Amino acid sequence: MTRRVLIVTHGGRPEAVVALHEAVKELQDAGFEVGLHDDDLAETFGDHMAQLRTREGVAESEVVMVLGGDGTILRAAELTHGTGVPLLGVNLGHVGFLAEAEREGLHAAVQRLAAHDYVVEERGVLEVRVTLPGEDEPRVGWALNEATVEKASRERMIEVAIGVDGRPLSSFGCDGVVMSTATGSTAHAFSAGGPIVWPDVDAMLLVPLAAHALFARPLVVGPSSTFALELLQRSAGPGVLTCDGRRRIDLPAGSRVEVRRGDSPIRLARLSTAPFTDRLVSKFSLPVVGWRGRVAEDAAEAARVARQAATAAVDAAKRPDGGHPTAPDPKGE
Incomplete structure (x- = not known):
């Protein structure tokens, strides 16, 4: 039986084009049939026909491999949401919290995939319902972050x-409000001062943006709770709702937004069993020197090596020959 991988990448970046050619060759050499998806038609909020237009070839794939940063992975999530097909992210961006492998680990990632040596992890999503003034039926969207x-x-x-949960809590003037999953706690909510929530915590966050209020603190609620936000009539201007930085809808005064846990999680292919703490240390280059024991020293060294390898991969991609790396000889010969 033929195994198929669909590749999604950021075609406008030279390093992504180089990585794409390498990934196609690696996958074909490993016996996979490879499909490419370069359609960047974003879903509009509540437009489920967009899913049908852009999902050709997804259901037949074992995995959707994403070459890029978290933004490209969020684009690919539009393809796989509701299909059960997992995403495997190879980071070409700066942080890449959602990615599972770095650029220099592409060969190893393909070999692990070929050997079925990976696990699938589910990440909860938000169901977002927007009721606009004069409309009886809400428009329904979703968000991973x-x-x-x-x-x-x-x-x-x-x-x-x-x-x-159907009860009023507070009202205030602000620049905005972020409602996120635990997965999204290291994204927009993090930059707004919200807490980092481990991805295995089934929770939702609400983080006000520049609120003019004495009580406007980040909130964390359980999976059965519902956030509600109303854009008050006295608001000096309209608002806009954006899901994952991609799908948006304008909000005139009087609009109501309800956010709860969604029914269709996003599935991620995982190659590493390292704890989330190690990912935080690596992605944010956190200082762990001084922590007792070898664990912290090993984590710091791993983060340093990863940064050096990422820099070398970027430099190699800029060379005229494309900088195609060769697999390291395990014997060192």
Whole structure:
């Protein structure tokens, strides 16, 4: 039986093109049939026909391999959401929290994939319902990282009322509000001052953006809870809702947004069993020198080696020959 991998990449980046050619060759040499997806038609909020237009070849694939950063992985998640097909991210970006392998580990990742040496992890998503003034039926969307309500006019705040589980909690003026999954806690919510939540914690976060209020702290709720946000009539300007930085809908005053746990998780192919703590140390280059024991020293050394290898891979990709790396000889010969 033929095994198939669909590749999604950022075609506008030279290093991504180099990685694409290498990935195709590696996968074909390992016996995979390879498909390419270069359609960047983003879903619009609530437009489920967009999914049908862009998902050709996804259901027949064992894995969707993503060559790029977290933004490219979020684009690929639009293809796999609701299909059960896992994503395998190879990081070509800066941080790449959602990626499972770095650029220099592409060969090893393909070999692990060929050997069925990976596990599949599920990440919860948000179901986002928007009720606009004058409309009875809500428009329904989703997000893997976050749903963000922000002011549409740079010079004007929006006035919002926040509720949890059908009960009012607070109202204030602000630049916006981020509602995120645990997966998204290291993305927009993190930059807004929210807590980092380990991905195996089944929780949702709400983080206000530049709120003009005494009580406007980040909130963490359980999987059965629902956030509600109303854009108040006294708001000085309209708002806009964006899911994962891609799917958006305009919010006039009087709009209501409800966010709860979604029913269709995103599936990620995992090659490493390292704890999330090690990922934080590596991705953020956290200082762990001084922590007692070899574990911290090993983590710091691994992070240093990963940074050097990533720099070398970028430099190699810029060479005229494309810098195609060869697999290291395990005997060192």
